[in-house]
Amino acid sequence: MVLPPGFAPLAQDPVLGPAIVAGLDKVETQLREAIANADPFADATSRHLLEAGGKRVRPLLVLLASHLGTDPGNEDVRTAAVVVELTHLATLYHDDVMDSATVRRGAPTAHEVWGNSVAVLTGDLIFARASSLVSVLGGEALGIQARTFERLVLGQLNETVGPADGEDPIEHYLSVIAGKTGSLIAASGQLGALFGGADAQTVEIMVEYGEKVGVAFQLADDVIDVAGLKDKSGKTPGTDLREGVPTLPVLLLRRNAAEGDAEAAAVLKLVDGDLTSDEALATAVEAVRGNRATAQAWEVARSWAADAVAALDPMPDSVVKASLAAFAEAVVERDA
Numbered sequence: 001m002v003l004p005p006g007f008a009p010l011a012q013d014p015v016l017g018p019a020i021v022a023g024l025d026k027v028e029t030q031l032r033e034a035i036a037n038a039d040p041f042a043d044a045t046s047r048h049l050l051e052a053g054g055k056r057v058r059p060l061l062v063l064l065a066s067h068l069g070t071d072p073g074n075e076d077v078r079t080a081a082v083v084v085e086l087t088h089l090a091t092l093y094h095d096d097v098m099d100s101a102t103v104r105r106g107a108p109t110a111h112e113v114w115g116n117s118v119a120v121l122t123g124d125l126i127f128a129r130a131s132s133l134v135s136v137l138g139g140e141a142l143g144i145q146a147r148t149f150e151r152l153v154l155g156q157l158n159e160t161v162g163p164a165d166g167e168d169p170i171e172h173y174l175s176v177i178a179g180k181t182g183s184l185i186a187a188s189g190q191l192g193a194l195f196g197g198a199d200a201q202t203v204e205i206m207v208e209y210g211e212k213v214g215v216a217f218q219l220a221d222d223v224i225d226v227a228g229l230k231d232k233s234g235k236t237p238g239t240d241l242r243e244g245v246p247t248l249p250v251l252l253l254r255r256n257a258a259e260g261d262a263e264a265a266a267v268l269k270l271v272d273g274d275l276t277s278d279e280a281l282a283t284a285v286e287a288v289r290g291n292r293a294t295a296q297a298w299e300v301a302r303s304w305a306a307d308a309v310a311a312l313d314p315m316p317d318s319v320v321k322a323s324l325a326a327f328a329e330a331v332v333e334r335d336a
Helices: 008-012 016-035 040-050 057-066 075-099 110-114 116-135 139-161 169-195 200-227 239-243 248-258 262-271 278-289 292-311 319-330
Strands: none
Touching: 008 016, 008 319, 016 040, 016 057, 016 075, 016 116, 040 075, 040 110, 040 116, 057 075, 057 169, 057 200, 057 319, 075 110, 075 116, 075 139, 075 169, 075 239, 110 116, 116 139, 139 169, 169 200, 169 248, 200 239, 200 248, 200 278, 200 292, 200 319, 239 278, 248 262, 248 278, 248 292, 262 278, 262 292, 278 292, 292 319
16 A cells, blocks of 8 residues: 555654554455445446555545554454445445436446446445444444434435525535545544544534544545546546536636636536537536636635644644645645
8 A cells, every 4th residue: 555645744754654554454454345246247346446556545544543542553443444445435425326426436336337326336335334343342332333324315415405595505515525525534533533542622623623524535536626637536527517516716706707707607607508518528528627717726625624634733743644734635635
């Protein structure tokens, strides 16, 4: 395993860096064991996204947070790391069906290969494996997983239904991604600190940090959808635009147009037009990329990252704290 960008303080530490990498290697092995199925077809569909790769940010945060306690990297910590990554993988199967996405991690999405029903059922199967694993960690972990699962589903449901009459679309969207993304990253920090033997205050700090850095991470993904490059992100730029998924750059574009910004209104016509052809999509992407709404979206993402770093203030200085802060800053300074 290689540490993802943004963890320079961790990578440079001669003791903690190798310990985390070794822990991630063990988690990767346990992930493959946990997802294996005696049924050849179920095994193939379940392994599809796991073998496509991924940053493994959530397991990494579990392992890193465990080093804030007195018993880091133990077997329960690694099990918790497997649980959060399995949960994340399961949501990807479902999200890709909901969003009609064609590519994930540079590979065809499961529903493109086997159809929607198989993709949804595979996600359910992986959720079941995560639930089975978390049950051995005890009631508190089971409660965290259940509440996180509820927030994941409610986040998707609220995104599907849209904002209520009179509700600010941007505030609604922030609440959606707090549920869909922030909740599981918060659970990662919480479980790692908890099973690593950290005190209650540290556990709560990791919940707050994880929630805020998770929102920042998703907001950055929103911008990368229009500003990123396919060969780096593995995702065609403008996928969210084509599928009509409301993301922060477009929501800001709509707000600016409503406030009389003529340039925003012109770009919005392209976004709301027929984006079936690759040429039309590329034109819309370029227009959004060059509009001030994209820069505004980066500013919002960076403010959430800064809040995540501020949440760490009560903790004493350490390599773990520095790594968490560096990661929060890195998630909003990337292009993939």
